[in-house]
Amino acid sequence: MIMKRDLNALQEIELDILREVGNIGAGHAATALSTLIQKTIDMEVPKVNIVSFADIGELLGGEEQIMVSVFLRVEGDAPGNLLFMLTLDSAKELVEQIVYSEESNSDEFNDMEYSALKEIGNILAGSYLSSLADFTNLTLLPTVPAVTIDMVGAILGFGLIQVSQVSDVAIVIDTTFLEGDRKVEGHFFLIPDPDSFDILFNALGVNW
Amino acid sequence: MTEIVKVGMADLNVAVSPKRLRTTGLGSCVGIVLFDKIHRIGGLAHIMLPSSEMVKIGEINKAKYADTAIPLMVDMMVSLGANKSLLVAKLAGGAQMFQFQTQNEMMRIGPRNVTASKEALAKLNIPIIAEDVGENYGRTIELDTETGILSIKTANKGINEL
Numbered sequence: 001m002i003m004k005r006d007l008n009a010l011q012e013i014e015l016d017i018l019r020e021v022g023n024i025g026a027g028h029a030a031t032a033l034s035t036l037i038q039k040t041i042d043m044e045v046p047k048v049n050i051v052s053f054a055d056i057g058e059l060l061g062g063e064e065q066i067m068v069s070v071f072l073r074v075e076g077d078a079p080g081n082l083l084f085m086l087t088l089d090s091a092k093e094l095v096e097q098i099v100y101s102e103e104s105n106s107d108e109f110n111d112m113e114y115s116a117l118k119e120i121g122n123i124l125a126g127s128y129l130s131s132l133a134d135f136t137n138l139t140l141l142p143t144v145p146a147v148t149i150d151m152v153g154a155i156l157g158f159g160l161i162q163v164s165q166v167s168d169v170a171i172v173i174d175t176t177f178l179e180g181d182r183k184v185e186g187h188f189f190l191i192p193d194p195d196s197f198d199i200l201f202n203a204l205g206v207n208w
Numbered sequence: 209m210t211e212i213v214k215v216g217m218a219d220l221n222v223a224v225s226p227k228r229l230r231t232t233g234l235g236s237c238v239g240i241v242l243f244d245k246i247h248r249i250g251g252l253a254h255i256m257l258p259s260s261e262m263v264k265i266g267e268i269n270k271a272k273y274a275d276t277a278i279p280l281m282v283d284m285m286v287s288l289g290a291n292k293s294l295l296v297a298k299l300a301g302g303a304q305m306f307q308f309q310t311q312n313e314m315m316r317i318g319p320r321n322v323t324a325s326k327e328a329l330a331k332l333n334i335p336i337i338a339e340d341v342g343e344n345y346g347r348t349i350e351l352d353t354e355t356g357i358l359s360i361k362t363a364n365k366g367i368n369e370l
Binding site for chain 1: 234237315317346361363
C-alpha cells in the first residue's frame with residue numbers, strides 16, 4: 001500500500017472528473033429517491049473537498065452535530081466508503097413519507113422507521129454505485145448498509161480510516177440534495193481509498 | 209472563561225492548569241488522556257490508528273498512531289514540568305460505530321485502537337485509572353487540568369465524568 005501521488009496535488013481536470021463522479025452517482029440516487037417519495041428532488045453541484053483531518057468536522061456544521069448516517073463499504077475494483085447523511089429532521093421527514101408513520105416530536109426512531117432508513121440508504125447507495133459502475137465500467141459492490149445516529153466527527157472519523165493509513169488529507173465528494181420545499185437535505189460522501197483514484201481516473205480515460 | 213485547547217483528529221496537545229483540553233467526535237478513534245496531578249499538567253491525544261509500524265514511507269504524523277502519540281505526549285508534558293513517574297492515564301472512545309457482517313479487520317478498528325493504546329501505556333508503565341471505551345457511539349471529551357476529571361459527552365447518554 002504505497003501511495004504514488006500526493007492527494008493535495010490534484011489538477012483541475014481531475015477535480016472536475018471527481019465532481020462528475022459525484023454528479024452521476026448522486027443524480028441517479030436522487031432520481032431513485034424522487035420515485036420513492038414521489039416528489040421532486042433538487043441537487044446541488046457536487047463539491048470535491050480536499051480536507052485535512054483536523055478540519056473534517058467543519059464539513060457538516062461541526063463535529064458534534066448529530067446526524068443520521070448510512071454507511072456502506074464499497075468493494076470491487078475501486079474500493080472506498082460511501083456515506084449518506086441526513087439531519088435528524090430530514091430523516092424524520094423522509095421516513096414519515098415512506099412508512100406513513102404518525103408524526104412524532106421525539107428524536108427517536110422506532111424499529112420500523114429504522115429499517116426504513118436502512119432501506120432508503122440501501123436504495124440510494126445502490127443506485128449511486130450502479131450508475132457509477134455503468135459509467136466507468138468498473139465493478140463496484142456495496143456491502144449491506146449499517147445505520148447509526150451520532151456525531152458527525154465520530155462517523156466521518158470512521159469513514160476515513162482507510163485513507164488515514166497513507167494520508168492526512170482525504171478527498172471527499174459531497175453532493176447535497178434537497179426536496180422541493182427544502183424540508184429534506186441529504187449529503188452523499190464518497191471517500192475513495194487512496195489506491196482507487198488511479199483506477200477511477202484510468203476508467204474515465206485520464207492518465208493520472 | 210477558562211481557555212480550552214482544542215485537539216483535532218490525528219492531533220495531540222498538552223496544557224497546564226487552568227487550561228482545559230478538549231476533543232470532539234471520537235468514534236473509532238481513541239482519546240488518550242495523561243495527567244500529572246501534582247503539577248496539574250495534562251495531555252490529550254486523538255489517535256486514529258493502532259500502530260505506525262505498517263507505514264513504510266515518508267514522515268509520519270506521530271499524533272495519528274497510538275504507539276507514537278503516547279511517547280511524544282509524555283515528552284511534551286515532561287518539558288512543561290511534569291514528572292514521568294506521576295503520570296496516570298484515562299481512555300475514552302474506540303467505539304464500533306457500525307455493525308457489519310464483514311470479516312474485514314479494518315472495520316474493527318475501534319477495539320484495536322483501544323488495545324494498542326493500552327499496550328503503549330503499559331510499555332511506559334503508565335497506569336490506566338479510568339476508561340470509557342467500546343460500545344457503538346461517539347464521544348466528546350474534555351479534561352480539566354485542575355482536577356484531572358475527564359467529562360465525556362455522548363449523543364444519547366448525556367455527560368459522564370471519569
